Amino acid sequence: MLFxxxxxxxxxxxxxxxxxxxxxxxEGFVHCSADEAAALAIAEAxxxxxxxxxLVLVVDEELLTPEVRWEGSEDELFPHVYGPVDRRAVVDVLEVRRDADGHALDLTPWA
Structure with missing residues (x-):
């Protein structure tokens, strides 16, 4: 899964x-994260x-039409989707719960 x-x-x-x-x-691609913790860090930063x-979209890489490339440095790779994200590939949507100052706390189901 991508986030x-x-x-x-x-x-x-x-x-x-x-x-x-x-x-x-x-940039020619859609930025994604490899896990929930990385997505929270992106939300925070x-x-x-x-x-x-x-929100955090949970994307099933197998259901995407465009190519996904894992790019970055030797220390950390990030998934990049090289085309529009097919909505059918979004298998879940989570909400970033934030405090009054906007700090990302955790992810909860989005209703």
Whole structure:
């Protein structure tokens, strides 16, 4: 499974189409994480000031149409999806529970 952090308003913007975050246009791929702990670290480092609900998409790599490449350094590899994320590949959606200052605490089921 792959994990992708996204604000709710971006995930729900076009529910009838494959998910295309801004990084796909600017960098050519969708940033993902290898596990829940890494996704929480990304939420903490890059999304603390994001207003509204913050989600983590759980993506089944086997259900993706685009290629997934594991890239980075010898010490740490990150999964990158080289195309839009097929919505059928999103097998679960979690919410990042945050404190009043926006610090990521944990992941809970999104209702």
């Amino acid at each position: 992708h952090v996204v604000p709710l308003d971006e995930w729900s913007a076009d529910p009838g189409d494959a998910y295309r975050p801004a990084s796909l246009a600017s 890059h999304y603390r000031d994001t207003a509204g609900p913050l």
